[in-house]
Amino acid sequence: MRSEKLFTEAKNLMPGGVSSPVRAIKPYPFYTRSAAGSRLMTEDGECLIDCCLGYGPLILGHAHPTVREAICACTEDGWLYGTPAEKELTLARMLIADHPSVDMVRFVSSGSEATMAAIRLARGFTGREDFIKIEGGFHGAHDGVLIKAGSGATTMGVPDSAGVIPDVVRHTLQVPYNDLEALSGILENNDNVAAFILEPVLGNVGPILPDDGYLAEVRKITEEHDVLLIFDEVITGYRLGIGGAQVKYGVTPDLTTFGKIIGGGLPIGCFSGRRDIMQLTAPAGPVYQAGTFSGNPLSLSAGIACLKYLHDNRGLYSKLEKNAQIIGESIPWARKGGFVNLGSMFKLFFRNAPPRNYLEAKESDTQAFSLFWNKMMKKGIFLPPSQFETNFLSVAHTDDDVATIAGAYSSCL
Numbered sequence: 001m002r003s004e005k006l007f008t009e010a011k012n013l014m015p016g017g018v019s020s021p022v023r024a025i026k027p028y029p030f031y032t033r034s035a036a037g038s039r040l041m042t043e044d045g046e047c048l049i050d051c052c053l054g055y056g057p058l059i060l061g062h063a064h065p066t067v068r069e070a071i072c073a074c075t076e077d078g079w080l081y082g083t084p085a086e087k088e089l090t091l092a093r094m095l096i097a098d099h100p101s102v103d104m105v106r107f108v109s110s111g112s113e114a115t116m117a118a119i120r121l122a123r124g125f126t127g128r129e130d131f132i133k134i135e136g137g138f139h140g141a142h143d144g145v146l147i148k149a150g151s152g153a154t155t156m157g158v159p160d161s162a163g164v165i166p167d168v169v170r171h172t173l174q175v176p177y178n179d180l181e182a183l184s185g186i187l188e189n190n191d192n193v194a195a196f197i198l199e200p201v202l203g204n205v206g207p208i209l210p211d212d213g214y215l216a217e218v219r220k221i222t223e224e225h226d227v228l229l230i231f232d233e234v235i236t237g238y239r240l241g242i243g244g245a246q247v248k249y250g251v252t253p254d255l256t257t258f259g260k261i262i263g264g265g266l267p268i269g270c271f272s273g274r275r276d277i278m279q280l281t282a283p284a285g286p287v288y289q290a291g292t293f294s295g296n297p298l299s300l301s302a303g304i305a306c307l308k309y310l311h312d313n314r315g316l317y318s319k320l321e322k323n324a325q326i327i328g329e330s331i332p333w334a335r336k337g338g339f340v341n342l343g344s345m346f347k348l349f350f351r352n353a354p355p356r357n358y359l360e361a362k363e364s365d366t367q368a369f370s371l372f373w374n375k376m377m378k379k380g381i382f383l384p385p386s387q388f389e390t391n392f393l394s395v396a397h398t399d400d401d402v403a404t405i406a407g408a409y410s411s412c413l
């Protein structure tokens, strides 16, 4: 197998042989030679139906013609200016128009950068030091958010990575998802909290869905304590529909982070929100943030093309949801209880019922998941290789693809 050979050499060239840990599938990952539509073509000559889609950005599928044309057209004009360009305004206008909470935006190059800056901005605005995140929630790979799940809500955070110093994460507090009491409990005893950051729908553990009224109550509690609410919509932005989770659930955060889909598959991030808060960002204000590749014309071109397509074809969201439901219906009854689906995000947890938080998700039978994942690969279907990563569908998945995926779920389970 060519992939095996490449990986053997890669392990000498790059730590673990990969550029990001989740890709280090055991015993070796397949290498992708090219991708088109719903398919990945591997270096081993396989053609796989892709339900990972770059971990979310590719809602239009691989190499969608509309996005490709925009990227190609942009290359004619150069791909990095180091100066402002009009495309920044175009994408900014779209994000502002689609999200009632967003008055201003700052483009960055990744979701990690966006959440790091949003937390800094919240601290700069409030003058407070602590922030709260969801236990097990993922906001990228910067120091402040790399905290062990289960460290306890009111105690100091424990680093989840060597090299992260306790002094940094002692300002990171955690609450379980869907637990309003825990949130109120912290805020009643701590007046040094700048912000509560959460994925409104927990995409990184699942998906795990909010209880009825949870997000609205979170908004109320944070407002009562004058704590900024940051929605991390890096996954859910334009995935759950135009306007993301905040429009779907009718809850208005103070700040929002975006990434993934808003770059049409090219690297991007964005933090955004209320004008009075955003105005504190440098050079307008004292909260420093900068980046060589921020607002680069290629990512903006791809993002603008992608968002235009989504606007012009709004009906695609209900079709995507229907396709995910078809897959859910194919699951044998004994396993059905663990199926979760929202729009084009779906996952089968190997447990009896959908989890409500990270600790419940962790009770899933990961060995069973692993067996299932390998069987699905043999059927030519690439699912994200973890029980705790969301599966995605794209507009490029045809009815035949969906039927093939559904059939594979049914037989592999």
Ligand SMILES: Cc1ncc(COP(=O)(O)O)c(C=O)c1O
Residues within 6 Å of the ligand: 055, 109, 110, 111, 112, 113, 115, 138, 139, 140, 141, 199, 203, 204, 232, 233, 234, 235, 259, 260, 268, 269
């Ligand atoms: C919710 C969320 N926030 C932030 C990030 C980090 O984004 P990036 O990988 O672009 O740095 C991710 C990445 O998966 C994410 O899912």
